[in-house]
Amino acid sequence: MISRISHQLRRVAAASAYAVLFAGSAMAADTLSIAATPVPHAEILEFIKPQLAKEGVDLKIKVFTDYVQPAVQVNEKHLDGNFFLHQPYLNEFKKSHQNDLEVPVAKVHVEPFAAYSSKYKKIADIPAGATVAIPNDPSNSGRALLLLAKQGLLKLKDPSNISATKKDIIDNPKNLKFKELEAATLPRVLNQVDLALINTNYAIEAKLNPVKDSLFIEDANSPYANLLVAREDNKNSPAFKKLIAALNSPEVKKFIEEKYKGAVVPAF
Structure with missing residues (x-):
């Protein structure tokens, strides 16, 4: 009888030790x-x-x-x-x-960064004096200006400068007016401006498809x-x-x- 109890106690102790070991490994x-x-x-x-x-x-x-x-x-x-x-x-x-x-x-x-418009279907339709919304953080505002320059909507001192600012614009033939806003707010102002350059993560959240809905988009060589x-x-x-x-x-x-x-x- 004592032997049986002793055996059972050993089994309980072993099971407890295994449980502790398992818990320890799970917590690890x-x-x-x-x-x-x-x-x-x-x-x-x-x-x-x-x-x-x-x-x-x-x-x-x-x-x-x-x-x-x-x-x-x-x-x-x-x-x-x-x-x-x-x-x-x-x-x-x-x-x-x-x-x-x-x-x-x-x-x-x-x-791929893209430009959207709820008013125009082609770049040629963007009027003189159009309001363009771009991100207000330096790297993405520069990215927006580079993309606009690539479409011929403006010219920059250095078209490869990813840190370009509005001060680097040397030609603005359509006299575009820029509105710099926090990137996350850009989809919400799309119907209030003529053109908005929107980071893709925020575009997707707003149910915009960068491939189908954008007026123009970066190519696959984006850095x-x-x-x-x-x-x-x-x-x-x-x-x-x-x-x-x-x-x-x-x-x-x-x-x-x-x-x-x-x-x-x-x-x-």
Whole structure:
């Protein structure tokens, strides 16, 4: 009888030890908190989240609707990384903000920048004195001016300068009037202006198809690949390496191509 009880106690102890070990291993999963804008960034992260969970990475996706806080939160170490910006934006952001920790670790996709109009169907129809809404952050305002210049709507001192400003315009034959606004608000003012140059993530959120609905769009050679960004102190962590591999996988490439149908293009 004593022997039987002793055996049962050993079994209970072993089961308890296994439970503790299992719980410990479950709690040992690496957690990564990544800032992203809703479309397509958060959608892409949601797609790879189940696979990362199988690999021991608990991916926390923090969604932001602006372009400032995702960078600030990572630099202040409130979050591990972000996925929403391109290199020209990061360069300009570091000039205007205290930001010395963020480093790009992977190119993921390109969102071809495009111009939209609810009033005109052709570039030739844009009238003299037209009001053109563009993003107010330096890298994307420069991007907008480059695209307008490529369509012959204005001329810049240096047509390859991605940091061009309105001061760099040397010829404005249609006397275009510029309205610089926060990028996220541009779809909402589309019917109030003659032309709006809108970042693709915000265009998609507003149910605009950059391929079908735009008046003109960047070509595939755009230098504005969207990046996964880490901090200097965590860029080589095993969890980040798994995240990079997942974002640059054939599965994600297929997901981007099938879901966004040219509005978002893989950059790997």
